[in-house]
Amino acid sequence: MTETKTMLEVSGLGHRYGGEGHLAIADLTFQVRIGELACIVGPSGCGKSTLLRSISGLIKPTSGDIRLHGGAVQGVPTDLAVVFQDYSRSLFPWLSVRSNVEFPLRSRGLSKAGRRGRADEVLEWVGLSAAAKKYPWQLSGGMQQRVSIARALACRPALLLMDEPFASVDAQTRFELEDLLLRVRKQFDSTVLLVTHDIDESIYLADRVFVLSKSPANIVADLAIPLGDVRDQITTRESETFVQLRSEVARLLDVGRFQGKSTGEFPLKSTISGASHHDGAGGLAGPQSKSP
Numbered sequence: 001m002t003e004t005k006t007m008l009e010v011s012g013l014g015h016r017y018g019g020e021g022h023l024a025i026a027d028l029t030f031q032v033r034i035g036e037l038a039c040i041v042g043p044s045g046c047g048k049s050t051l052l053r054s055i056s057g058l059i060k061p062t063s064g065d066i067r068l069h070g071g072a073v074q075g076v077p078t079d080l081a082v083v084f085q086d087y088s089r090s091l092f093p094w095l096s097v098r099s100n101v102e103f104p105l106r107s108r109g110l111s112k113a114g115r116r117g118r119a120d121e122v123l124e125w126v127g128l129s130a131a132a133k134k135y136p137w138q139l140s141g142g143m144q145q146r147v148s149i150a151r152a153l154a155c156r157p158a159l160l161l162m163d164e165p166f167a168s169v170d171a172q173t174r175f176e177l178e179d180l181l182l183r184v185r186k187q188f189d190s191t192v193l194l195v196t197h198d199i200d201e202s203i204y205l206a207d208r209v210f211v212l213s214k215s216p217a218n219i220v221a222d223l224a225i226p227l228g229d230v231r232d233q234i235t236t237r238e239s240e241t242f243v244q245l246r247s248e249v250a251r252l253l254d255v256g257r258f259q260g261k262s263t264g265e266f267p268l269k270s271t272i273s274g275a276s277h278h279d280g281a282g283g284l285a286g287p288q289s290k291s292p
C-alpha cells in the first residue's frame with residue numbers, strides 16, 4: 001500500500017502573545033495530507049487565526065515546529081495562499097478583476113501572456129470570465145470572494161489556507177461558494193486547510209475535521225468525514241452520517257469550551273466509523289477506550 005504523503009505537519013505548536021502575555025495556543029500537533037481538505041472548528045477566540053498566522057509565516061510561534069511539504073516554515077512560504085473572510089479589504093479596488101488575479105503572479109516569474117492565461121483560466125473556473133474587466137466594487141460580495149479564491153488558486157499554492165472565507169456572505173451564496181470550493185479543489189488537486197465557526201460547513205466540506213478546545217487551543221478530536229467525494233447541499237446534509245457527525249462535533253465543542261488545557265484524556269467516544277479522537281498528548285489516537 002502506498003503511504004499518503006503529508007503536506008503540512010504541525011508539531012507541538014504553541015504561541016504566547018507578547019512575552020509573558022496571553023497563551024493563545026497551548027500544544028497543537030496535527031498533519032494535513034496532500035490533496036486533503038481539512039477544516040478546523042473551535043470556539044470563538046480559541047486561537048484559530050493565530051494558528052493560520054503561524055502556518056503562513058506571519059507570526060513566529062513561541063514553541064513547536066511547522067513543516068510544509070517537508071521544509072520548516074520560516075517566514076512567509078512562497079507556495080502558500082491565504083483567503084481571508086474580509087474580501088473587501090483583500091482586493092485592490094483600483095485594479096480590475098483580472099489584474100487583481102494576476103497581481104501575485106508578477107513576482108513569480110511568469111510572462112505577461114502567462115499571467116493573463118493563468119488568470120483567465122481560474123476566472124473561468126470560478127464563473128467570472130464575463131467580469132474580468134470589472135472592478136471589485138462593481139461586484140456582489142459573493143463574486144468578490146470568488147475573485148479572492150481565483151487569485152489564490154492562480155498561484156497554484158501547495159497549500160491553500162482559508163480563514164472563515166464564507167462568513168461574510170448570505171446563506172444562499174455561502175452554499176454556492178462551498179460547492180465552488182469543492183469543484184475547484186478537485187480541478188486543481190488542492191490541499192486546503194479551512195477555518196470555520198460553522199459546524200455544518202466543516203462537515204459538508206471536509207475530508208477531516210479538527211475540533212479545537214477553547215484558548216489555549218488543543219486538539220480535542222480529529223474526525224475523518226466519510227461522506228464521499230460527491231456532495232450535495234440537500235441530500236448530503238440530510239444523510240444520517242452528516243446528522244450524526246454534526247451532533248458529535250457540537251458535543252465536542254461543548255466539552256472543548258471548558259477544556260483549555262491538555263488533560264491527556266478526552267471523554268467522548270466516536271459514534272461514526274472512521275472518526276478518531278485526539279490522545280491529548282500530541283499523537284492521533286483511535287477511538288477512546290473510556291466510556292463517556
Ligand SMILES: Nc1ncnc2c1ncn2[C@@H]1O[C@H](COP(=O)(O)OP(=O)(O)OP(=O)(O)O)[C@@H](O)[C@H]1O
Binds near residue numbers: 023024042043046
Ligand atoms: N496580537 C495579539 N496580542 C495579544 N493577544 C492576542 C493577539 N491576537 C489574538 N490574541 C488573543 O489570542 C487568543 C486567540 O485569538 P485568535 O484571533 O487566534 O482566535 P480565533 O479563534 O481566531 O478567534 P475568532 O474565532 O473570534 O476569530 C484570543 O484570546 C485573543 O484575544
